[in-house]
Amino acid sequence: MGVTVLQQFPIVENRTGPLTIDVLTKRISALGAIQQGQFLxxxxxxxxxxxxxxxxxxxxxxxxxxxxxxxxxxxxxxxxxxxxxxxxxxxxxxxxxxxxxxxxxxKAESKGPRFEIGDFLVKLGSVTVSQNFKGVLVEVEYKPCVVPAMCWELMREFLQGFLGSSVQSSPPSYLQNRMQEIYTPIDTIHQYLEQFTMYRKTPGMRA
Amino acid sequence: MDRDLEQLHTALNSIKVLRSNVGQVFETVSSGLRADHGEEGKENKFMLELQELLTTVNNNLRDVETSVSSLTPPPGPFNLANTTYLSQETTQERQALYGQLVNSYKWTDKIREYSTLAGNILATNSVNKTYKTFSTTKRRKTQTSNHNVAPDVIENLITGIDRLFPDVTITAPRPFAPNPIIQASLGRVLKAIIAFKGLMIEWVVVKAHSESNDLWTESRYKVFRKVTENCHAAMCHFHSPTMPELAVRSFMHWFHSYNTLFSSPCKRCANHLHNNLPPTWRDLRTLEPYHEECK
Structure with a gap:
């Protein structure tokens, strides 16, 4: 279990959710990623x-x-x-x-394809809240590293590599207080909950 | 004594020359008339050539005679020490021993000669990259063997390294063994399983903390597999037969620089990632991080 960063990918106007996932799939495949099943x-x-x-x-x-x-x-x-x-x-x-x-x-869920590229694990999830499409969440895990502070810069570089300018320069707010701690699966869950809560609050799609 | 040897050498040498010239005479005689004698008076030419060769042989023979006459026969019987008794051996299967003895003596003598030569050549052309000085006083201090040392010497070395770097934690499941295997944890970044053969590092495997301490399976992460490869290169680079302790120490010093494996960007391209890997190489001298492709 390595450090995971979860972030939402903004949906451009007149582009649907599946289309956005498609675009991201193409980008990550072009970098050499191989799809390894689905995730939920x-x-x-x-x-x-x-x-x-x-x-x-x-x-x-x-x-x-x-x-x-x-x-x-x-x-x-x-x-x-x-x-x-x-x-x-x-x-x-x-x-x-x-x-x-x-x-x-x-009831919220995020599901979609799961990719492996080098030591990275990339998951492109389309988020639905009670069956309504709400947006796209991108999860990136860097498996060999367990301390967020050590590999944040590296992960940001990776994220920017295929998400472009939508990547923030600071880590997700949940991680910011735990940069020096050892990362565990529950930390990923916290990040998902944080995102899901925001999706639930916003009516319609989250830009 | 020296003069005797010199005379013996000249005598042997003149015999060699004589033999070779006699050989040439027989060769000429056996091949008979050749094309290069031409057509006119070929028999005469052949006779002249033969005469010339025979004169040389004559001269050589005279040389041999003079050099042999100047030799002094060794006084008394040769002293072969205990080996003389070998010739008195009566059992059939041991009679061949004397010949073998002489052969092995010659062999060791040759080895000595060649190794001195090789030593001289190697000393002038320094091929190994480890920084050391060939001073005789220092050399006398080192052990003659570095793979057969007392366990407590290795143990002392390991505890010394453990104290040297605060963020390297070393655990040895079987301390005081002649060939210990240790686990060196480097902060929260990685751990290395290092097998020693005496004072030499024999094998290194780098893994994540969550992986097993098995020496034979490699890490499931690409980055640690690459670091393992580089550790092997460094292990060979730092290896020094004359100063094994220094070799281990410099290796550990180099290894310690991996505590920034994930956090420091490449010195050349200033990026963190190349081929989805962080800079996995550390310069052997400056310890600066580089990508495999950037170094």
Missing amino acids: VDCETYTSVPQLGNQRTVHVLHNSEQPATVFSILETGTKTIPLATDGLFDLLMMKMNSFYTSKKLT
């Missing part, structure tokens, strides 16, 4: 019923890169508690139906 990251959000007191939110996420793991992030309002469990957690959430109800309309 999904997120479902549950909120506690009023009887439990303070409202709490649980985000349950799956990442096809870690297929046997269910990630969940509990927001109590003051604290954020991440949790990585095995697949049974999904069944547990179903049992807790009466305490935590799912907001079906907010």
Whole structure:
């Protein structure tokens, strides 16, 4: 598991989502990338019923890169508690139906092709929130390195190589506070949640 | 003694000349009349040639006689020390030993001669790139063997290196072994599994921290495979048979420069990536980062 940077790719006017993915696919293939299957990251959000007191939110996420793991992030309002469990957690959430109800309309997912190029892993995901297309998320993982501070410059150079000027000069806000820490899969999940939350808030497509 | 040897040499030499000239006489006689004698008076020419050759042989014979007469026969019997008893050996299979002994003596003598020559030539043309001086006082201090040393010498060297670089952590699963295998972790960047043969570095594999400590499987990441390759090159470059400790130390010093593997751009092209790889080469002298293609 290496450092992963997630960023959204702006959709130009009169270009659809699949077309944007197509353009990016062509660009990355021209650089020598080889497609290695598909990927899927999904997120479902549950909120506690009023009887439990303070409202709490649980985000349950799956990442096809870690297929046997269910990630969940509990927001109590003051604290954020991440949790990585095995697949049974999904069944547990179903049992807790009466305490935590799912907001079906907010089920978000990002899926699309997955590429390998050198030691990099590139995923081009089209984001849908409750089946509505919202935008394009590009995930780039540099597998050999585990400390974001060490390889951010290198990753930025790679990102700029095929995304062009839409790459920011500073790391994603989630990573900024954790530049010196060892990167773990839950950090990727946090980044996805951050992006999904923004997609959910914006009506229509996110430019 | 020296004069005796010189006379012996001249005598042997004159015998050699005589033999070669006699050989020439027989050759001329056996080939008979040749085309280059022409048509007119060819028999006369042939006779003249033969006469000339025979005169040379005569002269040579006289030389041999004079040089032999000036030789002094060695006083008393030759002293062959213990080897004389070999000739008195009665068992059949050991009678050949004396010949073998002489052969091997000649062989060692030749080796000595050639190695002195080679040593002289190599000393004047410095082919190895390791920075060292050939001073006799320093040379006397080094061990004669660098692959058969006491385990605690190696152990001391390893702990010394461990202390030298704060961000290199060295762990040895079996310390005090004659040929230890150590794991050197370089910060949070990478780790190297280094196998020693005495004081020589015999094998290096570079891997990610998450990978196994196996010496035989290479890393699954391209960048670490490339670094492994470069480590092998450096290992050979720094190898120095006369100063093994220095070789290990300079290798580790060079290896330490990989702590900026992901963070420092190439010195030549100022980019981080080339062929989707960071600068995987470190200059052996300046330790500056370069891409494989930029160095």
